[in-house]
Amino acid sequence: MLTNIISISLGAILINNFIFSQFLGCCPFLGCSSKVDTAAGMGLAVVFVMGLASAICWVIDVYILVPLGLAFLETLAFILVIASLVQFVEMFLKKMVPSLYSALGIYLPLITTNCAVLGVVLLNVQNNYNFIESVVYGITGGLGFMLAIVLFASVRERVDFADYPECFEGFPICLVSAALLALAFMGFSGMKIF
Amino acid sequence: MKIFKLSAVLLIICAIVAGILGGVNYITADKIAEQQAIKTAKAYAAVLESENYADVEFDKESFPTIDNIAEADNGKGYVVMTSFSGAQGKITMAVGVDKELKCTGISITKHSETSGLGANAASAAEVGVNFRSQFVGEGSDIAITKAGGNIEIIAGATITTQAIADAVAVAITAVEAIL
Amino acid sequence: MNIKKQFKEGLITNNPVLVQLIGMCATMAITTTLFNGVGMGISVLIILTCCNVVVSAIRKIIPDEIRLAIFVVVIAGFVTIVDLLLQAYIPALSDALGVFIPLIVVNCIIIGRAEAFCQKNTVGASFFDGIFQGLGYTLVLVAMCVIREFIGSGRFGGGLIDITNGLRFTLDGTGAGIQLFPSEYGAGIMNLPFGGFITLGLLIAAMQYALKRSAKKREEKEKAAKEVEE
Numbered sequence: 001m002l003t004n005i006i007s008i009s010l011g012a013i014l015i016n017n018f019i020f021s022q023f024l025g026c027c028p029f030l031g032c033s034s035k036v037d038t039a040a041g042m043g044l045a046v047v048f049v050m051g052l053a054s055a056i057c058w059v060i061d062v063y064i065l066v067p068l069g070l071a072f073l074e075t076l077a078f079i080l081v082i083a084s085l086v087q088f089v090e091m092f093l094k095k096m097v098p099s100l101y102s103a104l105g106i107y108l109p110l111i112t113t114n115c116a117v118l119g120v121v122l123l124n125v126q127n128n129y130n131f132i133e134s135v136v137y138g139i140t141g142g143l144g145f146m147l148a149i150v151l152f153a154s155v156r157e158r159v160d161f162a163d164y165p166e167c168f169e170g171f172p173i174c175l176v177s178a179a180l181l182a183l184a185f186m187g188f189s190g191m192k193i194f
Numbered sequence: 195m196k197i198f199k200l201s202a203v204l205l206i207i208c209a210i211v212a213g214i215l216g217g218v219n220y221i222t223a224d225k226i227a228e229q230q231a232i233k234t235a236k237a238y239a240a241v242l243e244s245e246n247y248a249d250v251e252f253d254k255e256s257f258p259t260i261d262n263i264a265e266a267d268n269g270k271g272y273v274v275m276t277s278f279s280g281a282q283g284k285i286t287m288a289v290g291v292d293k294e295l296k297c298t299g300i301s302i303t304k305h306s307e308t309s310g311l312g313a314n315a316a317s318a319a320e321v322g323v324n325f326r327s328q329f330v331g332e333g334s335d336i337a338i339t340k341a342g343g344n345i346e347i348i349a350g351a352t353i354t355t356q357a358i359a360d361a362v363a364v365a366i367t368a369v370e371a372i373l
Numbered sequence: 374m375n376i377k378k379q380f381k382e383g384l385i386t387n388n389p390v391l392v393q394l395i396g397m398c399a400t401m402a403i404t405t406t407l408f409n410g411v412g413m414g415i416s417v418l419i420i421l422t423c424c425n426v427v428v429s430a431i432r433k434i435i436p437d438e439i440r441l442a443i444f445v446v447v448i449a450g451f452v453t454i455v456d457l458l459l460q461a462y463i464p465a466l467s468d469a470l471g472v473f474i475p476l477i478v479v480n481c482i483i484i485g486r487a488e489a490f491c492q493k494n495t496v497g498a499s500f501f502d503g504i505f506q507g508l509g510y511t512l513v514l515v516a517m518c519v520i521r522e523f524i525g526s527g528r529f530g531g532g533l534i535d536i537t538n539g540l541r542f543t544l545d546g547t548g549a550g551i552q553l554f555p556s557e558y559g560a561g562i563m564n565l566p567f568g569g570f571i572t573l574g575l576l577i578a579a580m581q582y583a584l585k586r587s588a589k590k591r592e593e594k595e596k597a598a599k600e601v602e603e
Contacts (some may be wrong), residue, residue, distance in 0.1 A: 022402065024476075075475040076449040079449050118475070168578045178574075185566075207443050308564050309525075
């Protein structure tokens with residue numbers, strides 16, 4: 001059990017990193033990474049929502065959809081759960097933890113359309129994970145996202161001062177730097193634990 | 195009051211969409227099941243020929259990567275369905291094992307390996323056919339050439355090759371355990 | 374809104390991936406063989422067109438406060454329909470694209486067009502917008518596939534084209550493609566995530582270069598015309 005969890009965690013953070021190897025969550029990854037602290041805020045919000053969404057969607061899938069033979073409604077149910085979860089988390093944080101809300105607030109609505117969140121719940125179903133494995137995969141997948149976006153933001157802060165061709169302004173130069181980071185993460189691919 | 199009206203509208207739309215999806219699912223469910231059955235049957239026939247196969251009991255605790263073991267009716271041996279991690283994600287594969295505990299063939303039904311590298315293991319092109327044919331006749335001591343065995347790796351896909359070889363070894367051990 | 378202008382916008386001047394910079398996850402993830410690219414492009418085209426039509430048809434009767442939630446439900450519905458149909462009739466494509474088919478739900482192209490275009494336009498205009506934006510998306514996917522496949526494995530049309538017994542299109546994804554040079558000499562790195570990022574980066578850069586140049590040319594022309602007038 002423990003080895004399983006460790007291998008899921010390392011897999012999600014390093015070997016099959018959500019951004020650099022599975023391309024899940026690229027839009028916020030490129031959109032919210034111009035500064036290290038915004039990137040960290042976004043990453044934290046994603047870890048939070050991915051962990052919660054994994055837990056709730058697992059329960060809904062295993063105890064409601066599958067027993068009723070409604071597995072084909074998974075995509076619809078999951079996206080509704082994620083959207084309402086994000087709304088709920090936003091309201092909860094605003095009332096109970098205003099300091100965390102002011103740190104995460106503006107990123108929360110963006111998370112609904114982050115495909116890493118829907119991706120992780122769908123992958124949980126596809127990989128037949130149990131409850132604990134699902135939650136661990138959700139949280140560590142989020143941590144992998146956070147690692148990627150923070151690393152990338154620190155690269156981007158330097159890229160701003162670089163002298164690149166005019167037509168690379170904006171996204172293209174980011175994608176080229178992301179490509180080089182992906183190359184670095186490739187070093188982890190196929191790493192075997194135990 | 196407004197919030198009730200809004201929720202009612204959303205609920206009605208959800209119900210309509212769910213109803214339509216139910217209809218589509220009703221039409222496609224049989225077809226999807228049929229496609230899956232065809233795929234499994236093809237994989238079985240590719241690794242060990244027989245008219246029929248009967249599922250047999252095995253110790254899932256000791257062999258967590260193995261999904262199913264089926265015995266061929268003609269007494270030639272067993273087909274083991276196994277899913278294990280490759281370089282990128284899960285690989286699902288059928289392994290044929292005969293009564294002398296030698297591999298009779300492998301057939302990859304699902305994988306997410308890198309196209310052009312690891313994916314060649316499952317390809318219908320010559321490189322894939324040649325790769326898979328190496329496994330025929332191997333026993334549980336199977337190993338890649340680097341480790342002193344007979345399995346030539348696919349260029350650029352050591353990890354995929356190693357994972358497949360390991361899975362074949364596990365499949366043979368599992369069959370040995372039920373014999 | 375005329376059709377010709379919409380066509381040009383969808384394919385070039387307002388291309389979803391290269392100019393609006395949305396829907397990039399799938400663009401980078403699945404463009405390893407032409408089979409995947411064409412399959413994904415057509416799936417998105419169909420879903421986008423259907424969603425556009427439905428959203429613009431119901432745009433006047435849905436309450437404004439919950440329109441996004443309703444759009445998401447409609448999109449998820451169409452995505453699931455396409456997902457089920459693919460599983461039933463083209464299982465090879467469903468296997469190859471895997472989780473990226475259900476993920477079309479959160480593809481910003483569809484919700485983006487619903488919010489930016491269909492809310493304000495007629496059913497007819499939305500229908501053509503769906504087709505042209507979908508075509509623009511497919512075009513980028515195909516370009517990415519062709520580039521990555523050629524450099525990565527020296528091949529064209531993997532999965533979709535088979536030439537062993539004359540030219541044939543394979544819809545079950547088994548075609549080996551046309552080998553232009555031996556795959557051992559290909560730069561395998563283009564098939565890895567690195568290739569996805571860098572190819573898209575270079576494509577967008579090329580697009581920005583072309584758009585800037587044509588804008589500059591137009592400016593010069595206008596300037597020249599003004600000078601003549603004066």
